[in-house]
Amino acid sequence: MPDKILVVDDEADIRQLLSHLLNSEGYTVFAEEDGAKGFETFRHRSPDLVITDVKMPVRNGLELLKDIKSTGSDVDVIVLTGHSDEGTAIECLRNGAYDYLLKPLEELDVLIASVQRALQKRDLETKNLQLVKEMAEMAIKDPLTGLYNHRHLHNCLSDEIARSMRYQHQFVILMADIDHFKQINDTYGHLFGDFVLKRMARFIEDNVRLTDTIFRYGGEEFLIILTETGKSMALTVVERLLEGIRTHEFSCDGHKTNVTLSMGAALFPDEAKDASGVIGLADRRLYRAKQSGRDKFDFEEIKTEG
Ligand code: GH3
Ligand code: MG
Numbered sequence: 001m002p003d004k005i006l007v008v009d010d011e012a013d014i015r016q017l018l019s020h021l022l023n024s025e026g027y028t029v030f031a032e033e034d035g036a037k038g039f040e041t042f043r044h045r046s047p048d049l050v051i052t053d054v055k056m057p058v059r060n061g062l063e064l065l066k067d068i069k070s071t072g073s074d075v076d077v078i079v080l081t082g083h084s085d086e087g088t089a090i091e092c093l094r095n096g097a098y099d100y101l102l103k104p105l106e107e108l109d110v111l112i113a114s115v116q117r118a119l120q121k122r123d124l125e126t127k128n129l130q131l132v133k134e135m136a137e138m139a140i141k142d143p144l145t146g147l148y149n150h151r152h153l154h155n156c157l158s159d160e161i162a163r164s165m166r167y168q169h170q171f172v173i174l175m176a177d178i179d180h181f182k183q184i185n186d187t188y189g190h191l192f193g194d195f196v197l198k199r200m201a202r203f204i205e206d207n208v209r210l211t212d213t214i215f216r217y218g219g220e221e222f223l224i225i226l227t228e229t230g231k232s233m234a235l236t237v238v239e240r241l242l243e244g245i246r247t248h249e250f251s252c253d254g255h256k257t258n259v260t261l262s263m264g265a266a267l268f269p270d271e272a273k274d275a276s277g278v279i280g281l282a283d284r285r286l287y288r289a290k291q292s293g294r295d296k297f298d299f300e301e302i303k304t305e306g
């Protein structure tokens, strides 16, 4: 998509000249005759760059510049000023203008160069921002399943604990571990094992609420924070997960299998006083579920909190 440029000038000749010139360079151009109309168009058309005259009726270029900057926009503004008015140009630069050009516009290639520089800078900034966002995402997500990783659990859990204390709400930590997963790798290969992990992540996502948070806690171990949840609702979720997975066929590339889960759960703040307490308890209960035959959950009272 071509970049969009908004030209604001009260002189029809200049509007026409710039529109023609920028159009022929491949840009989409909107033209307005004063700062007020310019700002309207800015808001509705979301241009990538603004070129504005300074001396204009209704609202001048400096006011338009301030209006644009006050929206928090990172769109650059190039101002056009008369030779006798460099003071105003400096004032515009102080207020965040990207560049200024002197009228009459004799060297049009100087203008085009400034436009290209501003748009390239914006393009680079957008890409950088996207990259930073992707890196921040990578730091907290598990690449195989797309679930949150172990590292992110610490932050989420302390937030959840703070919320729970503040609003006197309970939450539940669920730990789920795939039974005999090693056998799946051994029988069907590691790639199929990966497929089962990915599919399991989607299955869990589909069976908890959007507000619950799921982590890949270890190799074939998942941790779920059931937010705003008491014991009986947690039991319903656990039973739904166990039953659902029991009857779910994992099928890919000619292999198919069923798997089961073992789970342990713990309730905050009733059963533990901090993050390691609630995780430790859920983990010990998961271990008990494994010990007592797998494909089950453990949410029984354990009197001692480690
Ligand atoms: P249990 O019922 O006691 O949980 O037995 P298990 O076989 O599930 O548990 P164990 O801890 O013995 O084995 C876990 C296996 O998970 C071993 C490991 O190779 C596998 N694993 C861990 N991460 C991944 C992964 O990213 N991809 C695949 N395919 N396998 C993984
Ligand atoms: Mg396992």
Ligand code: MG
Binding pocket: 177, 178, 218, 219, 220, 221
């Ligand atoms: Mg395990």
